[in-house]
Amino acid sequence: MIRFDRVGKRYGEGPPALEGVSLTVRAGESVAVLGPSGSGKSTLLNLIAGLDRPSEGRVTVDGVRVDTLDEAGAAKYRRSRIGMVFQFFNLLDDLTVLDNVLLPAQLSGMPLGAARKRAGQLLESLGVQDHAGAYPGRISGGQRQRVAVARALMNRPPLLLADEPTGALDSASAKDVEGLLRELSADGQTIVLVTHDERLAQACATRAIQLLDGRVASDGALVVGR
Incomplete structure (x- = not known):
């Protein structure tokens, strides 16, 4: 599903945000990306999502060379292959819950009847x-x-990216979202979860990648719910 081949990313003259990162994520895996602030977690996520381009190396997701996409190609790629969940929700306040959920379908050209049926099923x-x-x-x-x-x-994306999805929630709500991610993982949804919370990673992920100073410090299997 995801392949990084010696990927690096530099911003200006400072130290690299990522350096020489090579990794793969298989379809159906739930992978937690851990590390302190500045370790490269957000950069990794942005490269997978096509929101940024590497300075060197290749990024391939679901058969697409993401590092070669132009702006229009990257937008189309995200609509068809990526679902993204953010710490602060990024919902549009002037749209209803239903209309927020319908928005990706409208952008991708899904017929309205099918979109409403899909949205209703998801909300339920x-x-x-x-x-x-x-x-x-x-x-x-x-x-x-x-x-x-x-x-x-x-839009039934093959890959779900979650960036600190419980970071803005109280403990009870965080527990609910944790359970939801665990259910999605059990159903075979491929997930890349960026988090500072090792307990969330242990609860939801089947594998943890630890980043430190832009490099992979460790990469190993987890037992979900341990």
Whole structure:
């Protein structure tokens, strides 16, 4: 699903954000990327998502050479192959829950009837169907993150990227999102989870990659829910 071949990324004259990173992620894996601030976690995620380009090396995701895409190609790639969940939800406050979830389908050209059916199924499966007509500011943080996950899964992406998905939540809501990620992993969804929280990684991921100063410091299997 993901292959990095000696990938490096530099910004200006400072030390590299990533240096000589080679790794693979297989379809169906749930991988946690851990490390302190400045270790390269966000850079890694941005390169997978096509939001940034490497300074050297090759990035291939689901058969696509992401490092060679232009801006339009990268946008199309994200619509069709990537679902993204962020720490602060990134929902549009002037759209209802349902309309937020429908947005990726509208951008990809999915017929409205099929899109509404898919959105309804996702909202029901994630337990937020009763809030379909509400605006994001009127629901809890945990519910907003569930809506964000529904939006991310709308176009059935082969890869889900989650950037500190519980970082802005209270402990109870974080536990709910943790359970949701564990269920998605058990269902075979490929997930790359960037987090500072080793407990979240242990609960949700089948593998952990530790970054330090832009390099892979360790890479090993985990037992989900340990």
